[in-house]
Amino acid sequence: xxxxxxxxxxxxxxxxxxxxxxxxxxxxxxxxxxxxxxxxxxxxxxxxxxxxxxxxxxxxxxxxxxxxxxxxxxxxxxxxxxxxxxxxxxxxxxxxxxxxxxxxxxxxxxxxxxxxxxxxxxxxxxxxxxxxxxxxxxxxxxxxxxxxxxxxxxxxxxxxxxxxxxxxxxxxxxxxxxxxxxxxxxxxxxxxxxxxxxxxxxxxxxxxxxxxxxxxxxxxxxxxxxxxxxxxxxxxxxxxxxxxxxxxxxxxxxxxxxxxxxxxxxxxx
Numbered sequence: 001x002x003x004x005x006x007x008x009x010x011x012x013x014x015x016x017x018x019x020x021x022x023x024x025x026x027x028x029x030x031x032x033x034x035x036x037x038x039x040x041x042x043x044x045x046x047x048x049x050x051x052x053x054x055x056x057x058x059x060x061x062x063x064x065x066x067x068x069x070x071x072x073x074x075x076x077x078x079x080x081x082x083x084x085x086x087x088x089x090x091x092x093x094x095x096x097x098x099x100x101x102x103x104x105x106x107x108x109x110x111x112x113x114x115x116x117x118x119x120x121x122x123x124x125x126x127x128x129x130x131x132x133x134x135x136x137x138x139x140x141x142x143x144x145x146x147x148x149x150x151x152x153x154x155x156x157x158x159x160x161x162x163x164x165x166x167x168x169x170x171x172x173x174x175x176x177x178x179x180x181x182x183x184x185x186x187x188x189x190x191x192x193x194x195x196x197x198x199x200x201x202x203x204x205x206x207x208x209x210x211x212x213x214x215x216x217x218x219x220x221x222x223x224x225x226x227x228x229x230x231x232x233x234x235x236x237x238x239x240x241x242x243x244x245x246x247x248x249x250x251x252x253x254x255x256x257x258x259x260x261x262x263x264x265x266x267x268x269x
Contacts, residue, residue, distance in 0.1 A: 003122060005104065006083050006105035013122050017039060020041065020042075020080065021041060021074055023044055023085070025044065026250035028044075030116060030119060030129075030253050033253040034129050039123070041058060043058075044063050046062060063086055068094065077100060078123075079099050082104055083103050102119075107172055108172065109136075109140060109176055112255055116129055116253070116255075136259075146181070153207045153266045154204070154233070155182035156209045157182075158211065164201075166196050167193060168187070168189045181266050198225075198228075205233050207239065209234045209240045210243060212243055214245030215245065215249075223240050246258070
């Protein structure tokens with residue numbers, strides 16, 4: 001079968017792959033949930049879920065600095081990669097050696113759900129994936145119905161500090177919080193990950209501030225930093241939420257549960 005990846009490249013898969021190297025942490029988790037643990041032979045050091053499953057797999061470096069020779073040694077018949085997280089030169093090195101690389105880049109929740117379906121089809125795991133995909137689609141529909149009857153919640157969701165950065169249109173995290181019922185206070189910025197400062201945040205007056213622990217490890221000390229702006233609605237109401245970053249950026253089998261969880265943070269349910 002032939003598939004088209006995120007870079008519009010044709011990828012031909014003649015049979016379900018038996019040796020998979022996954023360079024995308026959330027999709028590594030998906031492969032295990034789909035029942036393909038035995039087929040996964042290599043993962044990055046950031047592929048941490050499921051913990052027991054990935055602990056026995058060969059490590060091929062990080063997402064940004066891939067150990068290309070190690071990947072080649074493993075002899076994969078499929079490499080799952082990310083156009084955003086993996087370096088272009090590393091992917092090109094794999095392609096030049098004839099490896100089959102499927103490159104991903106979902107920019108919306110729906111694209112994340114579709115990607116799960118495509119990955120399941122490529123790997124011959126559609127039956128195992130179907131309940132997960134159905135639940136995710138049903139949750140999106142439920143939230144759309146609920147959000148049609150309530151105003152969006154003005155939300156600030158930084159992803160980095162020094163410099164402060166947040167999410168903008170065209171990024172998965174922006175669409176994720178939007179689906180949950182947020183109105184991203186920096187949605188008017190054209191960059192996918194715009195640089196901002198807390199003075200500008202305060203002027204835009206978010207109702208809720210989400211502080212995820214990845215990619216930047218926000219913690220309680222950063223809650224105190226944000227509280228230096230006492231006129232901000234989120235500060236006055238105490239709605240500054242620390243949360244696991246996987247809820248916001250791990251597209252895969254977590255989608256349904258994460259949508260419900262973050263929606264609850266935004267709407268106080």
